[in-house]
Structure formats: structure tokens, C-alpha cells
Amino acid sequence: MEEFDPVIVAYCCHYCAYTAADMAGSMRLGYPPGIKIIRVPCTGKVDPLHVMRALMDGADGVLIAGCLKGDCHFKNGNIKALKRTAYLKQWMDEIGIESERVEMVMMSAGMGKQFVRIVTDFLDNIRLLGPCPKNTNQQSNRILSELV
Amino acid sequence: MKANRPSDHHAVLIIGGGIGGIKAALDLSEARKDVILIDKSPAIGGVLTQLDRTFPTNNCDICTLSPNLSAGARQKHIDLMPLTQLTGVEGEAGNFTITLTTAPRYIDTEKCTACGLCLDKFPKYIRFTPGLDHRAPTCMRYPRVTPHAFSVKRDQCSDFETLASVCPAGAIIQGDKAKTRQLHVGAIIVAVGADVFSPEALDNYGYGKLPNVVTSLEYERIMSASGPTFGELQRPSDGCQPRRVAWIQCAGSRGQNKGEVSYCSSVCCMFALKEAIVTKERFKEDIETTIFYMDMRTFGKDYEMYYQRAKEDYHVRLKRCRPHSIIPADPDGALKISYVEDGFGTLEDETYDMVVLATGFRPSAESTGLAKVLGIELNDHCYARTGSFNPVATSRPGIYACGVFEAPKDIPETLVQASASACLAGKHLLPAATADSTEPVYPPEKDITGELPRIGVFVCDCGQNISGTVDVPDVVNYAGLLPHVVVSRSVGYGCSRESLDIIRKTIADKKLNRVVIGGCSPRTHESLFQDTLMQAGLNKYMLEIANIRDQNAWVHADRPEDATRKAKELIRMASAGVVESHPLIDHILELNQSALVIGGGVSGMNAALELAEQNYTVYLAEQAGELGGLARQIHRTIDGSDVPTYLSGLMGEVRAHKNIEVILNAVLVDHEGLPGMFKTGFQIAPQMYYRQIEHGVTILAVGAAPNRVDDYLLDKHEAVCTQMELGNLIHTAPDKVSDWENVVMIQCVGSRTPDNPNCSRICCQAAIKNALWLLDSNPDLNIYILYRDMRTYGFLEDYYLEARRRGVIFVRYTPESPPVVEAGGAGVHVTFNEPMLGMKLMVVADCLALSTGFKSDDESTEDLAKIFHLTRTGDGYFLEDHTKLKPVDMSVPGFFVAGTAHSPKNIGESITQAHAAAGRAITVLSRNLINMGASVAQVDKERCATCLVCVRACPYDVPFINEDRYSEIDPSKCHGCGTCASECPAQAIQLTRFEDRPMMAKLEGLLERKL
Amino acid sequence: MITAERKPLDEIASCIEPYNRILLVGCNECVTVCAAGGRKEVAMLSSALQMVSMKQGKTLSVVEMTLERQCDPEYVESLALHIDGVDAVVSMACGCGVQEIARRFGQVRVFPAVNTKFMGASERAGVWAERCQGCGDCLLGLTGGICPIARCSKRLMNGPCGGSGDGKCEISGEVDCAWHLIWERMKALGIEDRYEEVISAKDWRPARGGGPRKIIREDLQ
């Protein structure tokens, strides 16, 4: 069987994790290419729906990477994201998808090394879980958006 | 080259277009002051353009400097005059009359498109990209030169007419002549830098004769993607990849022999470590790297940790000795280095494939002549002589020096001095000069309503940075097939002026209404590309940047196929996202033109005073009950200047200044707002009342704390004190001091240790200062300085030499066998290894002074960091936005850092950084408006269920339910965090730029699994 | 407002198991405010149901719509355009909305996706508490503005039972003793003496005791 290469969507806060990811780049610290970063202004902006849709559209895991506690550029967006992650995990449980596929992590802008370690560990863990079950079905489902 | 020449009465002349000159010019222009930037060479850029990567982040410099250059060229406030020299200065500060002479270029820079046709046909006549041969005439010294034009070497050109005829643009001017003009300026900044030493004069190292002996700058070029070997490491003799490379430090510096200078060039240790690390990074176990050094001078912020990483993580071998010769080891080009092993006296040989000489700085050839024209004094080493308490002020008022022209230094320190000199120079301009007459003007924005998306994808190769890993042509082809993509092409360095022009033209030609850049991080380059869109008449938000460098090529260098696939995915994601983008308008607010300076020490007071002098209101908040800070405990500087007199003068000025309000006993309690409109609250002792200050910018100058250790009997024996206490004692108890027979000083006590890993920078100089001071009053005194590396960088080396000359005994110790101190009556017994003699010595010291240095004032920096949301380094100092290029700006806009709150530094360095912080603050304060960006929450009133979720979720209490019964969010108050948008149960709130549509589109674009 | 809570996902999923195309309808009124059945929840549930069906190797197509109010026939009418294309309807509105859809579209199965809970108020972000049981004969004027019917576990109308402790109900430390609150409120209003007036057994006819209720305003018909 082919080695499974998980696809991870990492929603990264502009002020910390995204910068840490850039720093990992300038330090030339490698991590798996399956990590795909989407920049957000704050993890408080990470809509639970966007996480659900990422998993639905083919991501094997979603990482929400925000600032350290107390360091949110917008006071408490990261704390809200943390609570939202717990809420999402409940959804995952109900759907029957391993809740470890959604995690929130916290780091500062200077933590390039830690970024690499965290995303690599996360991806390794997802690799153990295997493909997100839905991905066995290649036919992508379309949603007819409401026409309001 | 520019239509609207600045009104010269109000301008600042900057001499030298290196990084320092460019930075000063940018700062002044950001502060809306006019600048005339001259450089004797045909293009600006200086030495920096030849570097491959810089320490400590190992970034490629071209890309970090390029935006500055292109921006510099575009800035309306800067008049760039290449090939120009200053030939006369008259008048005084505020009103100099200067004479400038511009050499003929023979090429009209306005017409030249840098097509390179002339170079193809007549390579001899045209100045072009340098090879490894550093003696080649250079003009287009690197591929993204500014101004973007060639120049003609007239003296070598015999057939000018034929040459002129090859130019399709008709840019070659046969009769071009030198021009001389007189202008009026308010101040002058000299940033001519220095020359890099050419080690041919050192006959023992064989440079110039042995091809495989190169200078560190040449090695840098060999490693550079834009260098002669396109980044392949090849030794010059046969093009083979070397397996053993050695660096020899202090080649031509710290010496007394023929061709050598006595001072330290400051940067070479880090430079060599960087080259060794980069080499190791690329070739790992295939290469051995050895550095021969005398003292490892990694005294800058976090540099010591870089040094430790080189040793421990990269296994760079470090050999403490000064090799006396390099000779050929075999006919194939191998080299034999001979040296005397420290402490053994035996001669040793080692063989290398390549040897790099860490050559330092020499005063620029033009500096003596230039100093004469400027009427400023030079020091004994032919660098600018400046003030102890103002290291950028020359001997002539109104003329400032920055960068290596003042003393050897690295890039961040050069930039600090550049900002400081820009700040001080700006003071001499007439107020009228600051009026805003010349904001950049963009063409009117095209209305794209109803248009179908037409996307242009531009993929950078960034030299080898991207294309070294990613198959750029493949990515370009792929992107061309994506929906709505009208054009897809590669653009080399996308951020270069040339590429920006291409992008702009393509937008017009192909009627693009959306742009995707595949390049580096939008964090650093978004504004540059946005600017390009605006110049092309597009709304700047019709742009997406796919970060295929920092977050792809650089991190997947070992998996090129995967990196190429990921680049496609990221571009597909960006292009799906940009389809959903729409024009947005930035929100503009009024700015509070006052500053809050926190910390009333020397740094804080200097920053406050400079701002006040330039007519900004300053609140100077100090936690203690008095001004002065740590400087109150210092009596003189190493050059003998009187600190108390300076300090009392400074405090007097600050207290008396009408624009400064000093707030003592002020404890920071809260903070809110945005740059330009901050509100910060203090609790003021002893009454403990609360006071809120409204201000536009914040300067942090809270200082560091003197370190104190529980070691070497400190606080347990009266003969043991810190270096600072010794200074106090010399000043207050000269009688006691004159009775002493033996004084021992121990360096690096509590610094460079696992607990406090960094170097405290000031201790070596402080020890030497005290030693010389002691010898002044007690010439027979025996002084032993026990050190690990003497870090007397730059001209401080002079004092080190003087101390040696006057009999101070320097003995090196290692952390593995530190000195042992035991009480012995009134004195202490200090036992230590003497490596030269190879034996243990014991000294009965009347005084043991410990160089305990600094540590961060963790208590205050932790609180401040928390309240202001600022980042700190691992050891508790404030972390600047970019360690290299933004050394005083903090990551939170509107915050600047000065003095020892940033990192350990001496008084002069602190003052310079304070001036730099004030200068950077002025770049914000000089505007009366602030741009809040376009990312705000917008409510769809039809959808709003008035559920109050947003009202409760907003961290800033912005949303409210209005009279029309829907949630209203004032865009001028919205911070753009998007929390409300992600919580709104009716999906009625969208955060512009991050709406559901582009976010979902990005996901779909990213995850569509077809390649 | 009427509060509701989403049903467990497997319950909803098993309802629609036989179907391939569903119409998922939210309501922009009460259930939006209590975060149970607004546009966001509709989108979340839609994604979740699709993932469940993907796991079963099936394909579920979902038409998402959120009506201004599901309890008004005019709004419900707008579903007519989509109803023929689907096999079943899942409503995230309260029971009123579900019934309104079922009434209008007799030929298609309608499933509730939420449990309608109570009439309540939002205590703070994310917390809703029961406040009214619609007894049809409001006695709040007698009880200091705190309803013992909705808020006392035993609907006691003449004071706290013996289980009240520390201001909390005997059934849970999370529930305030309504009579404790009423008493405090009476004290604050200075009407403690009114407490001793016996409130006689309640006439439940205006409440559900009288069968399904209806309100008719002749003038508006």
C-alpha cells in the first residue's frame, strides 16, 4: 500500500503562527509538505464552519495555530478559538471522525522551531489515524448554496 | 530622473547609498522630509548587495533590501543622484550650501530599459554584473540595481557611435558631461561606509597568489545564487567542491604588522560563523569547517547563542590561535595552515582545500578628502570623530555620520545609527519642509464592476531561493490553465523594480483585474505588490500572494517534487481566493501626534528630548521617583567623559522642556487602542490615582537590570564587588584605592552561562575602563583580568591595547575551570589557570571586581509585554520586529524600543538607539492621518437577527444594535479580528478580506485533488 | 424567545438515511438567536450530515436555506421552489416551524433537527435559561417579577420548599431557588408582607389545561 501523505490545513494567525512559519522558512527548518497554511488575522476569525468544510473537502486534519495565552493581538481571540476547538471536537465525535483531527496550538512569532515540531507531530499523528474517512469517497459533494 | 525636485532649502543631503544611507533616506522621506541621496557609484546598494545571507536569521538579503530599494526609488521625497560627489560645503547647520558634481553616465537613466543589448555587443564598455573578480569594474552590481540602468566606461570606449547605435531606446548619450550644481540643505548625513580590506598586503597568507585563498566577501559571492558560480560552492583553482574549508579571523585587523590595522572590525566573527553555518547547512557531513580566531566577539543581541549553535548544532570547529602562514600543500591547490597551539608553543600544520580570510574594514579611500570638504574631524583611524554622548554627531554641527563611516559595525547597528542621524538631521530643516505636498499619487482606480475575473499569475524564482527547489516553469504552465487566469509568467525577483514594471504593464496590457503573486511572505511584501496594483489603477485588495518561498521552497528543499506540487496548490488556492476578492477602501483616522516614552533613564530622556525638540508632545513616564536610571551609578565612560555632568544637563533639559511632561512614580496598568490613537493608563504613587494618557506612539526605554550573582563571595566578603561598584569606589574613595596592591577582575560572571546565555557586551570595556582609571591614580597596581574572550569591538580595541601596554595582565579562563575565590583576611585569594605558563596561579587580591553585566529587567518587561502584547526574547529583552532590518521597531505597530531594554549596550549606543527610536516614532507622528486598513467587520442588515452575539463577542465593544434594528459596526473602531464574523449565527457578519466566500474558495482551491 | 438545541447527529442522520437529497431549513428568528438553527448551524449540520453519508459511502446533496421565520406560511412558501427536488426536509426551527412546513408540503417527510426547549432569556453569552411556561394567566405581578411556575422545580406558588439551601434549588446547585429570588425581590421592594397572602390553587385552563390554545384578533383578520 502506498504511504499515506496526510493533507493538513493550518489556519495560522498572522501575528504569531504565520510569522513563526515564515521564521521556520528563514531558518530552513523542514517540515512535511502536507502542511498547507492559510493566513487569518486572528484565530478568533477561524469559523467552525471553515474547519468543517476543510475536513469535508479533503483535509485529513485541521490545525488552528494562535498566539500564546495572554498574547492575543485582539485580547482573547485565541481563547475563543480554543473553546471553539472543543466545540468542533464534539461535532467530530458525533460525525464519527477522530476528534484529534482538529487541534488548537499556541505559539509566539519567534517560535519557528516549535512551529516545525508542532506541525510535524500533528501530521505524524494524523498519519497514524489514516485518511479522513470521507476521503475514501473521491466524489466531492457539492452544496447548493442558498440563493437568498 | 524626477519631475519635482525637492525644495533644496528643506532637504537633507545623504552621502552614500549603502544600506545606512538608504535607511536614513527612507526614514526622512517617511517623515515627509526631502532627501538628496548621492553616491559616487552608478547604483545604490553598497556592500550589502554582495552578501548572500545575513546573520543571525540566515535570510537572503537581496529580498529584504530590494523592497527598500524599490521603495526608495519611488519615494517622491528622495532625489537619487548616482555618480555624484560632494565637492564643497559652506554655511552652517540649517543652511548649508553644497556643491555636487555628477560624473557623466553616458546613458539616460530615464530611457534605459536595462535590456542588456549594449552589454552583449560591447561587453568591455559597459559596466555589468560582477564576477568573483572583485577588481572588475562594477555597476550593475546585482541584478536588481537602482537606478535600473547600465553605465558606460567612457575611457575604454573607442567607438562610441557604434555603441550608441545598438541601443533601441536611444539612451546612450555620447556627449554626456560632468555636471556641477549648488544646492541648499539643512543638514548632511555621511554614510559612505568603508572599504573592505584587500589582504594582498599580508604576504604570509598568500592572497592574490594562491587562488584558493579568498576573502570572506568573495566566499559570500561564491555561495550566492546571484554570484559567479550561481551558488555552487567551487574552489577557484579547479572548480571542485572543497571538503575542508578554514576561516582565518582578524586578517588585517587587530595587528601591528605591515598592512594591518590595530582596531577590531566588529563584524568578522559573526560573518565567519554565518558562512560556516550556511556551508554546513548546505553540505552537512560532506564538508569540514574550521575557524581560527583570537577572541570570539559575538557581543550583539543573541549572537552568543548563534555562536553556541555553530559549535553545538552545526559542529563548526573553532580553533583559538592566529595562524602565521598559508603555503601550498600540493600542486593541486590544497593549502597548509601553520599555527602555534595556544599554551603548548609547538608548531602545528593543517591542510585545507580552501581558506577564507575574514577581512575587515578600512576607511573609505574617499573619507579623508570628504572629511576635508565637509570640515569634519576624523579619528586616528581615519573614521569620523563623533561625540561620546552622541555617536552620530560629527565635530561640525548639522553634519552626522552613520554606519561604518563612524566605526566598524554590523547591519542592525548601522540601521540604528541611520535612523538616529535621520532623526537628528531632520531637526535642522525648516518647519515648512515638513508640509505634505508630495504624497504618492496613483492613477484613478478602474471600475471593474461587472467584469469577469481576469487573473494574472506572476511567479518569482527569487534567485535560487524558489527556483532552486521549485520547478518554476512547470508551476507557471500549470497556473496558466487555472480558471480565469489570463496570463501566467515567471518574473525572476518579483519584488525588483524591473519585475514590478512588468507586472504593472501586464495588468494594463492584458486588462487584468486580479493578481496572484507566487513569491515570499505577504507579511513582508504585500504592501509592495499592493502599491504596484495601485499604480496600475487596480484596487490594492485584488491581490493574493502565495507564499511559495518561506513556507514552501525553503522548508521543502529536500523534496523538490513535493515543493513544486505544493507551489501549484498554493497558487491554485490564491487564485481561487482572489476570484472572490473585491475592491475595498482603507479606513483612515486622525492621529494623535504625541508620544509616550516609558522609562526615564538616559535612553528615555534622549528619545523624549528629540521628539520634544521636533515639536511633539511627550509624556515621559518613569516608575521610580526620579529620572536618570542606571546612569546615576556611572561616573565616566571609557574615553574619560564625565557622566554625572552629562546626566544632570540632560535631566535639566528634559524637566525644563515645554513639550515634555515628566510623570514619576508611574506604574503601567492598562493599554488599548491602535497606533496613532493609543490610550495607556498609569497608577501614580504615592496617592495611587489613575491617569490615562492618549498618545500616538510608544517608546519603550525601561532599561535592563544590573545582574547580581551568588558566586565568588559577592555580598559575602567586603573585598568583592561588581565592576559598577568598583567604578563607584574609585570615584568616591580614591584613598582606599590607592593603597591597593592587587586587583583581580573576573569577566562573564553571570553572562554566557546556561542561565543567562547571552553576552552582556559592556563588561569587557567596563573592566578595561576601570583598570585604566585605577592605574591613573595608582600606577604600581597589579591588575589581573580573567576573561573568556576579550570583546573590545571596534575602536575599543585601542583601550585594550593601552591596558596591555600599561601592564594589565589578561588571563583567559574556560567555563570548565573557572577561577576559585576564597576569603583571606581583608582580601580574597583568587586561584586560576595561566594557560600560557600551563600552571595555577594564586593572587591575594585587595579587591575582586566581578563583571556581572546585565540581565533583562524581567519584572518590568514581562508586565509591559503582557499589557502591550509585545514579544520578548528567551532571556526577557524586547524582541524587535526584524533583528536585521527593523532594529528599533517592535512587532506591534507604533511601538519602538531604545536602550538596554532591547539588549545590553553602553551609554553612547543607548543614546543612538534612543535617537533612532525617536526618528522612527517621527515617521509615524509626522502624518496626521492613520490608515486602519480595510479589514473590518461588515453587517448584512437583511440577515442580522439582532441576537447580540457580536455585541457580546467583540473584545472592543464596537458592535451595537442601532435604531434601524440591526447590528452596526463602526469601521473606524473595528480592529478587524473577525471574532464576531466567526460567531455570528446568522452569517450576517463578514470580515472584509477574509469573507466566507474567499475563505471557502481558498479551501476548495487548495483541496481540489487534481494536479 | 423560544430556545432549542440541536438533536444528536445520529438521530438526525438516521432520519434521513433513506434519502439522497434533502432540504435543510433554518430560521432567522429565535433559533438563530439561541444558536441552534440559524444560517451558521444549518451550514454546520449540512457539512456534518454530508460527512456522515460520505463515511457510509453515499452521496448526500443538501440544499441549505434559512427562512426569515418558519412559523409564517408566507415565508415557508418560498421553499416550494426547491421542494420537488428533494426527498425530505430537515427543519432546524422550533416545533412551530417544523409543523408549518409539514402543513404546507404534505407530500414530503419533514424531520426536526432540533429539540424545542423552552421560552427563555439569555443570561449571558452562550447561556439561555427558562423564564416562562406560557400558563396563560400571568402572576408575575404577585411574585416580584419572578415566575415560580417556570422557575421553581415544583411550581410551588406559596413559598420555597424545605429543600432550598444557599439560594439554590434542591435538585441542583446550578438552579436558583425561584422563591429565594422572589423573597429577596420582595424585600427589595418592601412588600414582604405580601408574601403571607395565600395564592390559591391555580386555574390551569388558560394554560394547556384547556386544550390547544389559539389567539384570535378579529380586527386583524
Place this chain on the structure above:
Amino acid sequence: MKTNSVLEKIFASGQFAVTSECGPPRGAMPGIVKEKAEHLRGYVDAVNVTDNQTAMVRMSSFAASIILREMGLHPVLQMVTRDRNRIALQSDLIGAYAHDINTVLCLSGDHPHFGDHAMAANVYDMDSVQLVEAVRNMREDGRLQGGAEVENLPRMFIGAAANPFADPFELRVARLAKKIMAGVDFIQTQCIYNLDKFERWMAGIRDRGLHKKVYIMAGVTPMKSEGMAKYMKNKVPGMDVPDEIIKRMAGVPKDKQAREGIDISIESIQRLKEIEGVNGIHLMAIEWEQKVPEIIERAGLYPRPDIV
């Protein structure tokens, strides 16, 4: 005399009344009812028969009361409003009276949450005060709740419970007053361990002269062990067990704790007898009916007055 209740007679005669309790079994086992009740014969004046106590289904209070009455004992029929609406409650009262049951204790009842039928609808058509009022209306006005006049409606001696220890304490006197307003004749209190607090409550009662309007029986429950003391303190709503009691129980060996519990209850009874306004004690020896004779004897309440 309002009724034929033996309790009323004892109170009216100014004597100190004693009641105890009999919890019906979970099963149709009349023998157990009889066995329990037999322990009490001669030692108490009347026996409370609990109504699905702690919301657990048991033999109905009504049925068990009939058994007791047939044994010649005087049951106090407990009725909770939790399980029956006013139609059922009134019909059961009429039925009980038809079996010569003439004393009723009106309660709201423990919430089903605590019992074995947490899923049951809790009726609470009326509350305990309203039930008191309803029983009084039957007796005094001959009217049912619906307003109908009916012949020979039950003439019940009406009791209710009071918990002097539940919060808010200040409301506790007012609550009693309210029950008096509704028509209550006698009160049985929650088990009393904190006598100081009980005395404060009684003082409040006396201040308002309420002790003249109602007969108050102080509740006493002997504790079998330290564990039971702790359980009562921590788990039973509205119970106030001072730490001294716990300490005292804990201070003796396990095999002596039952004895200590009985001693405590006897000492309590001695003290309660002396409080002005206390007209009797209600001894709730939960599943420990065999100890009632000993306690009553040692408390000096034996023999009981012979009243017919």
C-alpha cells in the same frame, strides 16, 4: 373539636404528643407494615404513613394507612402534591375518611429528580399550602375545589411540615404563618439537630404569637452511625447537622455509635420538651422502628396518655 383526631385530642388536653413514622414497603406486603407498626403500638399517639417517600414508588400511603387503622392505630395520612392533581387528591381524601382516617399531613413532596422515577411528569397541580387550603375548605365549607357542595366531606385534622433550617431562614416564620393562614392545625418539623437554630425559629414563632394558632411537633431522628450523620449533613436537602454532632458520633467506637445516636436524640427530646410552643415530638426512626419504644421510655414520654 374540629375533628375526631386523637392528635387533636391530646393537643387539646394540653399533653405532649408523640408521633412516629412508618414507611410502607416496596411491594404488596401488608405483613411488613404490620410488623413495623407493631413496634410502635402504645409508645406513640399517631403514626405518619409516608407517601412515596423520596419519590420512590412504594405501597400507597392510603392503603398502608388503612392497614394501620385496622390494627387500631392512628395513622397520619401523608399526601404529596407531586403525583396527583386536585381531582385525585380530593377523591383520595374522601376515600381515606371513609376508612376512618382523620389526620392528614399535606406536603409538596420530594422532587422526582431524587427518586427512581426521574422521568415521571411532576404534577404539582397545587402546592402544599394550597392542599392545606383545599382540605380546610372541604371540612369548613363542605366545598370541593371546583366549587361543588358535597355532603359529608372529610373532617380532617390538618398537618403540614416546616423546615426551620432551610434558606432563607428569615422566611421560615412567615412560611409557617402562611400555612396557618391556609388552615393548618399542626406542624411537624424537619429533624432537628441544631437546637440553637430551632430555638431561634421558635422565638420568632412566639414573637408573632403563632404558637397559639398551631400545634408544633419537633422532628427528631436518631442517628445510627457517623456515616449516617455525615450523609444527613451533606446529602439531604434542608438538613442542618452541626459539626459537634458529627464529632460526637465519630468520637465513639463504631459498635457504640448507634447507642450514642440514641442518646443524642433523647437529650434533644429533653431539651425540646422545655421549649415554649413545642407541643410534641415527631420521632422519625427511619427503618429503625424497633428502637422507638426505648427512646420514648428513656425520654420519659412513656406511658402515653390513654385517649379514645
